[in-house]
Amino acid sequence: MTLDIRPLTPADKGPEYLDLSIRAFGPLDEARLWAITEPILADGRGVGAFDDGRLVGGAVFHDMRQWWHGKQVPMAGVAGVNVAPEYRGGGVGRAVMTALTGQMAERGYPLSVLYAATMPFYRKLGWELAGANYEAVLPARSLLELARPAGTAPKIRRPGPADVAEILDITGRVHEQARDCGPVTWDEPTVRRWLDGPIGRYVGPHNYAYLAPDGFAGYAWAGGGHEEIFVDRVLATSPETTSALWSVIASHSSVASKVRVRIAPQDPLWWLLREQDAQLGERDPWMLRLLDAPAAIAARGFPAVNLTVPLEITDDLCPHNTGLWQLTVRSGTAQLIRTPSGSRPAESPPSLVLGARGLAALYAGTPVATLRRAGLVTGGTPRADALLDAAFAATPFMLDSF
Numbered sequence: 105m106t107l108d109i110r111p112l113t114p115a116d117k118g119p120e121y122l123d124l125s126i127r128a129f130g131p132l133d134e135a136r137l138w139a140i141t142e143p144i145l146a147d148g149r150g151v152g153a154f155d156d157g158r159l160v161g162g163a164v165f166h167d168m169r170q171w172w173h174g175k176q177v178p179m180a181g182v183a184g185v186n187v188a189p190e191y192r193g194g195g196v197g198r199a200v201m202t203a204l205t206g207q208m209a210e211r212g213y214p215l216s217v218l219y220a221a222t223m224p225f226y227r228k229l230g231w232e233l234a235g236a237n238y239e240a241v242l243p244a245r246s247l248l249e250l251a252r253p254a255g256t257a258p259k260i261r262r263p264g265p266a267d268v269a270e271i272l273d274i275t276g277r278v279h280e281q282a283r284d285c286g287p288v289t290w291d292e293p294t295v296r297r298w299l300d301g302p303i304g305r306y307v308g309p310h311n312y313a314y315l316a317p318d319g320f321a322g323y324a325w326a327g328g329g330h331e332e333i334f335v336d337r338v339l340a341t342s343p344e345t346t347s348a349l350w351s352v353i354a355s356h357s358s359v360a361s362k363v364r365v366r367i368a369p370q371d372p373l374w375w376l377l378r379e380q381d382a383q384l385g386e387r388d389p390w391m392l393r394l395l396d397a398p399a400a401i402a403a404r405g406f407p408a409v410n411l412t413v414p415l416e417i418t419d420d421l422c423p424h425n426t427g428l429w430q431l432t433v434r435s436g437t438a439q440l441i442r443t444p445s446g447s448r449p450a451e452s453p454p455s456l457v458l459g460a461r462g463l464a465a466l467y468a469g470t471p472v473a474t475l476r477r478a479g480l481v482t483g484g485t486p487r488a489d490a491l492l493d494a495a496f497a498a499t500p501f502m503l504d505s506f
Contacts, residue, residue, distance in 0.1 A: 107196065109203045112150040112162060117142060120159040128186030141184070143293060149211075150184070151203040153196050161187040161196040163204045166506055167291045170215060172467075173405030173498065174283035176276065180208040180395070181288065182218035183506045201229055205395065205421055214400035216393045217288075219505060226391055230421050230460030232480075234392035234468035235286040235500025240367045241385035242377070244333065247354035247363065250376045253343040260348055263315040265300040268292050274320050278339040283405065284368070285469065286500035305336070314352055319345035323353055326364065335365035337503050338373070346372055368501045390502055392464045397425040400467065401440040406433050411491040414448065415440075416455040416483065417463055425463070428455065433495045456484035456492070469498025 117138065125137060141164065144150055150164030166181035182204065187196045208216055217234070220226045263271060275289055298305035299313070306313035311324040319340030326334035333356055340346040350373070353363070364385065367373060374382065394400045397417060411433045419425035428443040458466065462480035466472070472489040475481040 106155070107160075107199055108154040108157075109151060109199055110154070111148055111207065112145050112152045112164065113148070114142070114145045116152060116159065117145055121162070124159055124162065124186055124188055125184070127189055139297065149180075149207075151200055151207060153187075153191075153200050155191070160191045161200045163200050165204065165208055165213075165216070166294070168217075169289040170217065171279040171284045171287050171289070172403075173285055173407065174280045175403060175405035176279075176289060177215055177400060177403040178213050179215040179217055179288065180211070180213040181506050182208075182216055185218070185221075197225060198229070201226075202421065205229070205393075209395045209422060212396075212399075214394065214396040214403055216395055217390055217502075219388065219390050223391070227461055229393075230419060230464070231391040231393045232461040232464040232468075233389055234464060234470075235390055235502060237386075237388040237390065237502045237505055238367055238369060238384060239386035239388075240365050240373075240382045242363050242365075242382040244354070244357040244360040244363050246377055246379065246381040247350055248357050249378045250347065250350055250354070251378070252347050255342070255344040257348045257351075258316040258318070258342075258345050260314050260316050260352065263299060263306075263313050263320070265296050267315055268296045268299065271295060271315065271320050274315075274318060274341075275339060277318070277341055281341055282370070284501075285498035286502050287368070288502060288504055290504075314349060316340065316345045316348060318342050319349050321349040321352065325360075330359050332362045332364065333360045335363060337366055343372075346376070350376070366503045368503070369499050388505065392468055393460065394425065394463055394467060395422055397422075397429070397463065398440040398442075401431065401438045404438065404467070406436050406438050406495050407497065408436060409491065409495045410434055411488075411495055413484070413488045413492060414443070414452060414455040416457045417459070418457075419460040419463070421460065425460070438495070453485050453488065454483045456488060457482045466492065466496055468500050469496045 144164045152159050153161035163185040164183055166183060168179045168181045169176040170179035272289060279287055299307055304311055306322045313322045321338045322336040324334050326332045338349050340349060413431045415429045415431055417425050430441050430443050432439050458481040462475050465475055471493050
């Protein structure tokens with residue numbers, strides 16, 4: 105078998121792509137598939153594997169921004185990784201992901217995130233567990249008992265396609281204010297399609313969205329009936345808007361019996377509920393990879409910790425990350441500067457030694473002691489471990505799946 109690995113183009117949209125997607129993931133909504141995939145192919149964000157001219161594997165990525173300690177970092181969200189069943193186990197997936205990684209790096213993305221169907225495959229390519237998409241379940245009646253702030257409730261309205269910029273601005277303000285780690289901001293065309301298009305994330309007979317000057321909420325009837333509500337997100341910068349948006353959702357409590365909500369581990373809802381009615385009902389892990397280590401470090405936010413720690417990184421898939429480095433964090437910003445071979449003083453502390461997986465997990469806030477026990481880092485010093493834990497401390501979460 106001689107594979108031809110090349111970028112996917114709009115000309116590749118057709119029966120073969122549809123057939124491959126169905127064989128890989130099962131029955132799907134064709135209109136939804138093309139609504140998502142066409143803009144991606146038009147922008148050249150994907151690669152395909154062809155055997156004798158026939159598409160046998162492929163992968164694409166979304167143009168996203170991911171928040172890390174209140175700062176957004178350009179991120180490529182990998183999706184649609186598929187291999188024809190009869191070609192699985194023959195190296196097609198690795199060839200596709202290797203080419204896609206190069207494409208994402210060439211496009212200037214410092215980070216990449218994916219939801220893995222199988223973790224060992226992606227771990228071999230340098231992705232590692234970083235965070236999760238959390239879903240809480242609670243009785244609908246519990247929302248009627250939320251604590252109410254004393255301030256004036258804001259005006260709430262139904263948004264449309266013209267409000268995309270405002271929604272994205274509010275999303276950014278919320279994540280920046282909370283110094284969040286992990287959630288993403290989508291590009292404007294995608295959010296516009298959610299408000300006016302066949303994807304219909306926030307439009308349609310069962311999907312709703314509401315907008316306030318400093319908040320946004322999206323939710324839908326779920327479960328095939330009117331007994332359950334699925335809350336996609338509730339984001340707000342003030343207690344008054346937080347309460348007002350939840351009040352809209354709570355108004356359905358006379359009909360709905362249960363609410364499922366995508367939620368952050370530190371979402372205000374946990375503190376607004378009067379009783380311990382909300383329980384985590386689902387945890388969907390996602391994996392992270394650094395495509396450009398210096399750029400990813402420079403773009404990330406950090407707490408007020410000062411440190412200088414030597415690192416030794418090995419990354420076979422992204423060899424430009426390989427080498428001796430000095431990590432410096434000062435006043436909430438950081439630099440990863442390459443150390444020329446032989447220039448490090450003999451009295452310097454030993455470097456923390458890690459590969460792509462260890463680097464991704466460290467970036468996402470995994471304690472160094474955990475990485476040591478998992479065999480993902482060696483070397484370093486106890487003092488450096490403590491400083492790194494303080495600098496990268498995070499509870500990563502996401503409110504989106506892709």
